[in-house]
Amino acid sequence: MSFAKLNIKSKAYFTQIEMRSQEDTAIVDHRKCRYEGKRGNWSSKREFILSCIGYAVGLGNIWRFPYLCYRSGGGAFLIPYLLMLFFCGIPLFFMEIIIGQFSSIGCIGVFRMAPIFKGAGYAIVVINIICTVYYSVIIAYPLIFLKHIIFETKLPWDSCGNSWNTDNCIEVNQVIHQNFTEHDDLRTPADEFFHFEILRISNGIEELGTMVWPLFWSLVVAWILVYVCIINGIKTVGKVVYFTATFPYIILFVLFVRGVTLPGALKGIIFYIKPEWFRLLDLKVWADAAVQIFFSLGPGWGGIVNMASFNSFRNNAKGDAILIPIVNCSTSIFAGFVVFSVLGYLSEQTGISVATVATSGPGLAFVVYPQAIAMLPLSSVWAALFFLMLFLLGLDTVFIFFTTIVFIRTVRYNNIIYPSWAVALGWLSCAVSLICIPLYMLKKVLFSSGKVKDNFYNCLKADFWLPVQEEERSAYEDFKRYRKINAELKSMRK
Numbered sequence: 375m376s377f378a379k380l381n382i383k384s385k386a387y388f389t390q391i392e393m394r395s396q397e398d399t400a401i402v403d404h405r406k407c408r409y410e411g412k413r414g415n416w417s418s419k420r421e422f423i424l425s426c427i428g429y430a431v432g433l434g435n436i437w438r439f440p441y442l443c444y445r446s447g448g449g450a451f452l453i454p455y456l457l458m459l460f461f462c463g464i465p466l467f468f469m470e471i472i473i474g475q476f477s478s479i480g481c482i483g484v485f486r487m488a489p490i491f492k493g494a495g496y497a498i499v500v501i502n503i504i505c506t507v508y509y510s511v512i513i514a515y516p517l518i519f520l521k522h523i524i525f526e527t528k529l530p531w532d533s534c535g536n537s538w539n540t541d542n543c544i545e546v547n548q549v550i551h552q553n554f555t556e557h558d559d560l561r562t563p564a565d566e567f568f569h570f571e572i573l574r575i576s577n578g579i580e581e582l583g584t585m586v587w588p589l590f591w592s593l594v595v596a597w598i599l600v601y602v603c604i605i606n607g608i609k610t611v612g613k614v615v616y617f618t619a620t621f622p623y624i625i626l627f628v629l630f631v632r633g634v635t636l637p638g639a640l641k642g643i644i645f646y647i648k649p650e651w652f653r654l655l656d657l658k659v660w661a662d663a664a665v666q667i668f669f670s671l672g673p674g675w676g677g678i679v680n681m682a683s684f685n686s687f688r689n690n691a692k693g694d695a696i697l698i699p700i701v702n703c704s705t706s707i708f709a710g711f712v713v714f715s716v717l718g719y720l721s722e723q724t725g726i727s728v729a730t731v732a733t734s735g736p737g738l739a740f741v742v743y744p745q746a747i748a749m750l751p752l753s754s755v756w757a758a759l760f761f762l763m764l765f766l767l768g769l770d771t772v773f774i775f776f777t778t779i780v781f782i783r784t785v786r787y788n789n790i791i792y793p794s795w796a797v798a799l800g801w802l803s804c805a806v807s808l809i810c811i812p813l814y815m816l817k818k819v820l821f822s823s824g825k826v827k828d829n830f831y832n833c834l835k836a837d838f839w840l841p842v843q844e845e846e847r848s849a850y851e852d853f854k855r856y857r858k859i860n861a862e863l864k865s866m867r868k
Contacts, residue, residue: 421612428619430702437739440710447653454663466673468695474682481676490833493814498676500807513768514592516761523758531567532748538571564745618766625763633715642718645728687846720746
């Protein structure tokens with residue numbers, strides 16, 4: 375083929391491409407009114423990384439992972455845990471960052487890539503609303519603890535004899551001398567302080583009890599602080615995370631240094647990391663590792679997509695998707711040393727085995743660990759640092775606890791059997807979020823004009839799946855045209 379013919383064909387091809395480009399531009403201009411204007415971006419890459427770390431690193435890193443690691447084989451648990459991190463956690467985290475960064479829209483609009491599944495976006499929003507309501511209550515607890523620490527001369531859970539204590543209260547150093555087969559209702563001062571003063575818990579879930587005003591006002595303060603942090607969207611969030619995402623690490627390191635210097639700390643740490651290799655044959659250990667990765671990183675909950683949607687369109691997401699999950703998992707492992715060093719000290723002082731004092735969840739954060747802190751010199755200082763860390767970890771995270779309801783068994787918590795209405799309420803909360811997915815599918819397929827089969831296949835196609843920002847969309851269109859032209863020219867040269 376001569377160069378003149380090639381030049382003529384190239385000009386014709388470029389003319390055709392230009393006409394298509396004008397048509398595409400007309401379509402884009404027609405549709406632009408359907409999409410929001412400029413949403414803004416993070417001021418720097420650091421803000422995005424710190425926000426993601428704040429999202430991923432939360433209370434579960436402190437009160438769930440250390441106990442799960444000890445229970446699932448100690449150091450041996452790290453093998454399935456790290457495998458799940460690299461083969462599940464990081465790829466999913468990368469995928470969600472890419473989706474959010476490319477589209478520049480939130481967790482509902484992102485389903486333009488497959489409109490029939492847009493109901494899943496609404497389900498994510500409903501789930502976040504439900505979980506945020508109760509998660510805000512949890513971060514109100516540390517505020518009440520801080521109030522008592524600041525305005526009282528000594529820690530109120532240091533000993534029995536307070537107005538909320540019962541006849542079953544027993545000093546920690548006397549626990550070893552008790553016969554628990556005869557007295558199984560004995561409680562430590564920290565246990566009674568949390569349940570009878572902070573929660574003012576009723577005799578059962580069927581008894582609502584009265585309004586706990588201190589908890590109510592702490593909840594109000596927590597909501598106000600959350601509002602202040604997000605008052606101007608990412609402009610304030612991006613600045614707040616410089617403190618809320620980094621300061622807990624300073625506190626965690628201080629508590630680590632204090633913990634490892636305590637007598638008995640080595641016993642607790644060995645108990646935490648001692649490998650039990652036979653546990654690797656247990657499928658439940660591998661399931662726990664997978665659940666912890668999903669529980670901690672939070673893929674599928676909309677947070678990653680939403681934060682990535684404020685990224686620069688040309689941000690290198692690969693490094694972020696590797697760094698953030700690794701920081702999160704490293705924090706969990708490090709937190710285990712902080713927790714079990716203090717539990718080892720508690721075991722040393724009371725004569726109770728580490729296995730007996732080790733627990734997870736609110737019991738660890740609000741009962742066992744505070745009880746151990748109360749036995750330290752300058753206990754008020756360490757307690758203030760610990761509860762400030764808990765509050766900050768809860769404040770800058772929207773990460774949601776993943777709860778699996780095993781409906782084959784009776785639903786229990788702390789040996790309390792939930793009544794039927796409570797189980798039904800839990801299922802109703804689940805159904806409210808899940809029902810959004812099939813309802814939206816039915817709406818799009820059955821109530822759109824056209825045949826049901828055609829509607830179904832049309833809904834599987836992407837609906838204007840392009841970057842939402844105009845300049846980024848134009849750059850992407852130019853890139854696609856350039857790549858297509860190069861491919862055509864290469865094929866003509868052949």
